[in-house]
Amino acid sequence: MEYTVQKLGQIAGISTRTLRYYDEVGLLKPARINSSGYRIYGQAEVDRLQQILFYRELGVSLESIKEIVTAPAFDGAKALREHHEKLLAKREQLNLLIANVEKTIALTEGRITMSDLEKFEGFKQKLIDDNEEKYGQEIRAKYGDEAIDRSNAKLKGMSQEQYAEITRLGNEVIETLHAAFKTGNPAGELAQRAADLHRQWLSFSWDSYTKEAHAGLAQMYVDDERFTAYYDAKHPGAAAFLRDAILLYTGMKA
């Protein structure tokens, strides 16, 4: 049997545009072109199309399908396993996304005001997560594993009230820091209050507070541009100022 684009499209359940596209990219070329320039497909093409659609159903890219169905020696099973890995990763990513959206919805439905800073908190948390790998190892080496591990656990088990409180504290740290920054004196009363608020804020996610860890984190705020950007957003130099204040507060600097 010979088929024209429309006929083949009908029995395969795809559009003629798709068939012409597959021809264009070399995925499925017609058996021949008749005198009028029409594409004519034969049985071999029908079979090949079935294979193509099969892999397409599995979400394999046309590029990969081309390799699979074109090269007879190509390892289709291996390609499928790789595809499988990608799908799993995609699902993981999607799960995280859904969890975040759900968390956000819960917050808004709990009528907790989503102030800009609050939103930024979540965003910042993500930055922290992203760099867990980089800084996590350092912190683990310096202050032990539990500081890190408990942080996540604690955050997960946090109630809405606690979340609101930590957010409020975070805002207060920023406000106090900015006010203190204007004084220019990291040893002054305002600066030391900012450092103390920062300790309180920290204690929500870190279960074992130590001066050393606190001072180390302050230094990190200056070393990592992403943290610096956060604290320096309104007042450049505020991150370094906060570090100085904390160093004095913790007594880690004479």
Next chain:
Amino acid sequence: MEYTVQKLGQIAGISTRTLRYYDEVGLLKPARINSSGYRIYGQAEVDRLQQILFYRELGVSLESIKEIVTAPAFDGAKALREHHEKLLAKREQLNLLIANVEKTIALTEGRITMSDLEKFEGFKQKLIDDNEEKYGQEIRAKYGDEAIDRSNAKLKGMSQEQYAEITRLGNEVIETLHAAFKTGNPAGELAQRAADLHRQWLSFSWDSYTKEAHAGLAQMYVDDERFTAYYDAKHPGAAAFLRDAILLYTGMKA
């Protein structure tokens, strides 16, 4: 504080291209353009960008983000809930995809030959699933719910051996049907053997076989072009031939 593209990009962790694109689509326009044509952003733009990135993290499209952050009266919570629905649907789809890929991998690793027809079986199954809504109701009305419900359950609990057997049977039905078709006689020995093989094949997924259901299905093969296309792929008219053979086989036609 005022920021140029690069500075803003750095503190926000995005590229300058992204900022120019957001300007282009009207998502985030700079506070002003200086005498050299440079984009200058202010504090308000920083805040707005943070909001934008927040929603972007949640996978919301830029178009939707624009509505959320532009219209102050826009219901952001509702938009989020709709987005949530979409994400859940996406995950469901992904789960199905993963299951299918895993099934395929299991089959190939079990070294069951993936003949073209076998692949087509899976494809056809998908067509059947897609039209469960349409035909499911008809069949339920005619032959009761359990025929449908058990079908899925049975398929899921099927072993590899059983799967191979049903596939082999499916192939045999097709081959016998084609041979019978050439005789042109639906009452002939070959045609009746095809009908019997078809009954066996059917019994794998339908737990309660009845002549009426068998005959009804045969008629559906002719009425629904998708089934017709499958049986008619090599020999147009084969679907109708099979129906006639089955009607005679079941005695539903004098």
Next chain:
DNA sequence: TATACAGATTTACGTAACGTCAATGTCAAT
């Protein structure tokens, strides 16, 4: 001061897999 170099600009192509016109040619039937 000339030059280098970083950083800014606009323009425009590329991405994946087609959908959707638009303009035009072919085939069979009336």
Next chain:
DNA sequence: ATTGACATTGACGTTACGTAAATCTGTATA
């Protein structure tokens, strides 16, 4: 001869930018 169904080749639109290319601006240095 006309009509209507079906074929063809462009070519733009889709998403959210990446990636040049060509050109201008601002600042530091030899």
